[in-house]
Amino acid sequence: MSPYTLPLLSTLGGAAFAFCLGRFLGTGRVTTDGEYGGQALSLIGAVLLSSFILLTGFQVAGSWSALSSARSGTYDEERALTDTYWAAGGLAAADRTAVRGLLRQYTADVRTAEFPELAHGRTSPAAWQALDRVRAAVRTAAAPRPDQQVAKAAAQSALATVYETRTDRAAAVKAGIPRIIWLAMVLSGAFLIAFPAVLGLTATARHLAAHSFAGAAVAFAIVLAAQLNHPFREPFGVTSTAFAFAETRFDQMDGQQR
Incomplete structure (x- = not known):
């Protein structure tokens, strides 16, 4: 069995479990301010952010060591x-x-x-x-x-x-760092950036500026981890x-x- 089989099945199982709970236990009622499930969406956003921070933190700490x-x-x-x-x-x-x-x-x-x-x-x-x-x-x-x-x-x-x-x-x-961790970090970062837009981000100048800054921060974290992962390559490598x-x-x- 491939070493990636268990992580892949676990990931798909977690996604399926969350989908089933949301599908059968969730509600479609609109809140008083016209938003759907603000608390749940906040939780999803927090989980996405925490997952990305965990992955990048692991990458940067391991590569720096x-x-x-x-x-x-x-x-x-x-x-x-x-x-x-x-x-x-x-x-x-x-x-x-x-x-x-x-x-x-x-x-x-x-x-x-x-x-x-x-x-x-x-x-x-x-x-x-x-x-x-x-x-x-x-x-x-x-x-x-x-x-x-x-x-x-x-x-x-x-x-x-x-x-x-x-x-x-x-x-x-x-x-x-194993490639599967790189893939998880890139995917979580991409969905983290896309999450506000998926929910219907108001396209005002301030919101777009804040969203662009968030995207830049996520991209910088990924590139930094990638550069640190090569201990003998510029710009941070050993000379x-x-x-x-x-x-x-x-x-x-x-x-x-x-």
Whole structure:
């Protein structure tokens, strides 16, 4: 059975239940002010508004949390990269040069090549390969002295954190709010905007201005939720600032150890 079957049947069941109650228990009598069931219509409007707020609130809160986690993850990776770079300083000269050069290459690949790919929902195979070359260089580094063994172990530990944070970023690229929630939000927003007109909105300038503002607010909420749902896409997405900072730290460490 499709995972959407139960939500769809539940939605249709709720609509059918409400229709039957309204059809058989409702009244067609006109109130003294010429309106039909003002209290019931107010309730329907409140339910529509509450449903839309619930859906958009869920969307925005979930997407903002994912966006914050993705941004934090880039700085976690930056710290792990700088820790690896620093630890590589304790290796033999040839290994130190090789590992640090490969770390710089990986960082540059992420900053310049991978982040444009992340905006399109995918990671860069070249960046993965560059990171694998770093791991291979650390693994094969000679460490005959105890201090070099300590440095090699520290580099491997920090590099494991780089892999972990990178894997989390790859997962964040593919994550997103389920489509059925998007559909429910768009439909509830559309009916919320249409509700006053369906009831016979008086087409005065003030009423139309207020109705237009309500429509603009609903549309803005939907678009905002959609933009926040992509943690690496403009205008709110995560940028490569953390990796530019890592390159700056690499330069600083090179200057300190000369």
